[in-house]
Structure formats: C-alpha cells, structure tokens
Amino acid sequence: MTYDAPQELNRRVTRGRPASALLPMAVLAALVAGCASPTHRAPVEDRGGRGTAPVAAADAAVKPPPGQENLGKPGYYAVKPGDTLIRIGLENGQNWRDIARWNNLENPDRIEVGQVVRVVPPAAETSAVVVRPVLPPGRTEARPVGAPASGASTAASSATPSTSAPSAVATPAPSSPPLAARDGDDDLNWTWPASGHVAAGFDELRSKGLAITGKAGDPVFAAADGRVVYAGSGLRGYGNLIIVKHNATFLSAYAHNQTLLVKEDQVVRRGQKIAEMGSSDADRVQLHFEIRRQGKPVDPAKLLPSR
Known part of the structure; x- marks a missing residue:
C-alpha cells in the first residue's frame, strides 16, 4: 500500500467539501x-538492575594512616601538619635517616598527617654517636665503642656518606656504627660555636636557643665531638642548617649559615669549623644555636663554658 x-x-x-466536514x-x-513517518523508539533509562557493578566509592572503607596500631605507645610519634622527617628527628633527638630505616620508609618525603612512626631504636638496636676525645689537628678517630685503639688507626675527618639504608639491624653501615648509650652522656666537653655577642637568650616559648651575632662569613664551630646527621636547607625557619648528634642524649643545631662546610654522616670534633655565619632565612646575620637533650631544647648557656 x-x-x-x-x-x-x-x-x-x-x-469541494464544506467547512463542517x-x-x-x-x-x-x-x-x-503518522503511518508515513519513520518509527522512533522512546529512550530507555538504565536503572542499574541485575548485573550492574556497585559504586566502589560507596562501599570502600576509608583507609587509616599507617601505624595506627602503635598510636599512644612510648617511642612512637603521630605526624602533625607541617612535619617533615628532618623536623621529627630534631624534635625527638634522632637522625632522620634512622627514623626512615626503623619505619621502612622507601620515600622519606612521603609521610602523611596522622601516620605513626617509631622514633626510638628497636629493642635489638641502639643508635648513638660515640663521644671521641679531642685529637691532634687533622686527625679524627671513628670506631665503635670497644674496638681496640691503635696508633695506626687513621679515619678521615669526613666519612663517606652512606648511599643506602642498612639491610639488617645486626650489620649496620660502617659509617654509622650502632653504639650503646653510656653513663656520663651528660658530661660533654662543650665549647662556644661562635665568638660573637649573644643578642637573644633561650626562651622555652619564643626561642629554642641562642642568637649569636657576627659578620657574614665568620666561622661557626662544632660545640662538641659528634657526627653530622643533617646538613641542608630543608627545615623551614632555619635556613642553611647543620645538626650534629653527639651521643644518645644530645644534639646541637646551627642555623642561618651562609656556607656549610660539612656533609651528612661526617664525623666532627669539638672546635672544628663546620660553617660560615650568614642570614639564610633570617632578617640579619646571626647564628641560631640550639642544644637538645633527647629532642627537648635546653638552655645552651647552662652547658657552655663561661667567657
């Protein structure tokens, strides 16, 4: 048809038809x-019947930050906003590299708020820096406690930095030997880190150390024997910073330097020049100097000799 x-x-x-028709x-x-026009089907709406995959976001549980099983336990720390591993190490008196190793952190820059990390050595390991006697200029001794002393022992004043974390607790990196904490850790032979005037003293609320004035390029000295655990500018507010670990109890920090003369994992001795004074991340040339006992700032003036 x-x-x-x-x-x-x-x-x-x-x-020829009338209007009524x-x-x-x-x-x-x-x-x-209507018969002559093409046929059009009404759209069908899929209501998500049998066979439709459920929305993953609706059923997936929110994954908590790592380490929550250790929250509140002694020796553990919950990461706060703005924290870095360097700051956590300073606040807890530890080498940030040790903290990364104790927590198996493949990328130390990737920590998240709420994550709980170990900040004390595992039970099978004790990490500290040996307190070495003052040696003649140009010589530095680096050996584990109990190792036989030898006149032929010659360790370079700058140990080669370790490129990888130790693979086993029982076999630490030679450049950073595990050493047991000893009696008398508080009895360090301190010296002033700079010869300038103290412009600002210690204040627990406003200043965690001393502000020592000087001219750009003035020498900055290690205040006691130890090992450099940080040298860089990754800690906001400190500029070019050096952190030295002296033993299981004490760290010292030297901030706002113009030039850093030592590297991480390098052994230094009391009175050794480690930096040049500057004004990095500061409004004037100064050395900001801190001493921390188990991570807590203490007044350096009470430990440094009178002058």
Missing part, C-alpha cells in the same frame, strides 16, 4: 501522516 504525501491527500480530500478529514490526514 502506498500513500500520497499528506499535503496532497489533504488537498484532494478537502477539495473538514475536521474528520484533518484527523484522517494526521493518521496517514
């Missing part, structure tokens, strides 16, 4: 036009 175009059909049907004819023309 074929159909004429709707307009032509309507013209033929209505020709036009309505039925118009209805018939509309029906014919």
Whole structure:
C-alpha cells in the first residue's frame, strides 16, 4: 500500500467539501501522516538492575594512616601538619635517616598527617654517636665503642656518606656504627660555636636557643665531638642548617649559615669549623644555636663554658 504525501491527500480530500466536514478529514490526514513517518523508539533509562557493578566509592572503607596500631605507645610519634622527617628527628633527638630505616620508609618525603612512626631504636638496636676525645689537628678517630685503639688507626675527618639504608639491624653501615648509650652522656666537653655577642637568650616559648651575632662569613664551630646527621636547607625557619648528634642524649643545631662546610654522616670534633655565619632565612646575620637533650631544647648557656 502506498500513500500520497499528506499535503496532497489533504488537498484532494478537502477539495469541494464544506467547512463542517473538514475536521474528520484533518484527523484522517494526521493518521496517514503518522503511518508515513519513520518509527522512533522512546529512550530507555538504565536503572542499574541485575548485573550492574556497585559504586566502589560507596562501599570502600576509608583507609587509616599507617601505624595506627602503635598510636599512644612510648617511642612512637603521630605526624602533625607541617612535619617533615628532618623536623621529627630534631624534635625527638634522632637522625632522620634512622627514623626512615626503623619505619621502612622507601620515600622519606612521603609521610602523611596522622601516620605513626617509631622514633626510638628497636629493642635489638641502639643508635648513638660515640663521644671521641679531642685529637691532634687533622686527625679524627671513628670506631665503635670497644674496638681496640691503635696508633695506626687513621679515619678521615669526613666519612663517606652512606648511599643506602642498612639491610639488617645486626650489620649496620660502617659509617654509622650502632653504639650503646653510656653513663656520663651528660658530661660533654662543650665549647662556644661562635665568638660573637649573644643578642637573644633561650626562651622555652619564643626561642629554642641562642642568637649569636657576627659578620657574614665568620666561622661557626662544632660545640662538641659528634657526627653530622643533617646538613641542608630543608627545615623551614632555619635556613642553611647543620645538626650534629653527639651521643644518645644530645644534639646541637646551627642555623642561618651562609656556607656549610660539612656533609651528612661526617664525623666532627669539638672546635672544628663546620660553617660560615650568614642570614639564610633570617632578617640579619646571626647564628641560631640550639642544644637538645633527647629532642627537648635546653638552655645552651647552662652547658657552655663561661667567657
């Protein structure tokens, strides 16, 4: 069956018809036009019936930060906003590299708020820096406690930095031997780190150390024998910073330097020049000097000799 175009059909049907008969004819023309037009299906909406995968985000549980099972335990620390591993090490009196190793952190820069990290050595390991006697200029001794002393023992004043974390607790890196804490750790032979005037003293609330004035390039000295555990500018507010670990109890920090003359893991001795004074991350040339006992700032003026 074929159909004429709707307009032509309507013209033929209505020709000569009275107006009263036009309505039925118009209805018939509309029906014919409907038959002649293509068929269109109504869109089907998928309501997510049987076989539709559920939304993963609705069912997935929020994963807590690592280490929550140790939250609140002694020797562990919960990461706060703004923390870095360097700051955590300073605040807890530890080498940041040791903290990374104790917690198996492949990328030390990737720690998250709320993460709980170990900040004390595991039970099978004790990490400290030996307190070495003052040696003649140009010589520095670096050996584990109990190792036989020898006149032929010659260790360079700068130990080669370790490129990888120790693979086992029982076999530490030679450049950073594990040493047991000893009696008398508080009895260090301190010296002033700079010869300038003390412009600001220690204040537990506002200043964690001493501000010592000077000229750009003035020498900065190690205040006691120890090992450099940080040398860089990654701690905000400290500029070019050196942190020296002296033993299991004490750290010292030297901030705002112009030039750093030592590297991480290098053994230094009391009075050795380790930096040049500057104004990095400060409004004037100064040395900001801190002494920390087990991570807590103490007044350096009470430990340094009178002058």
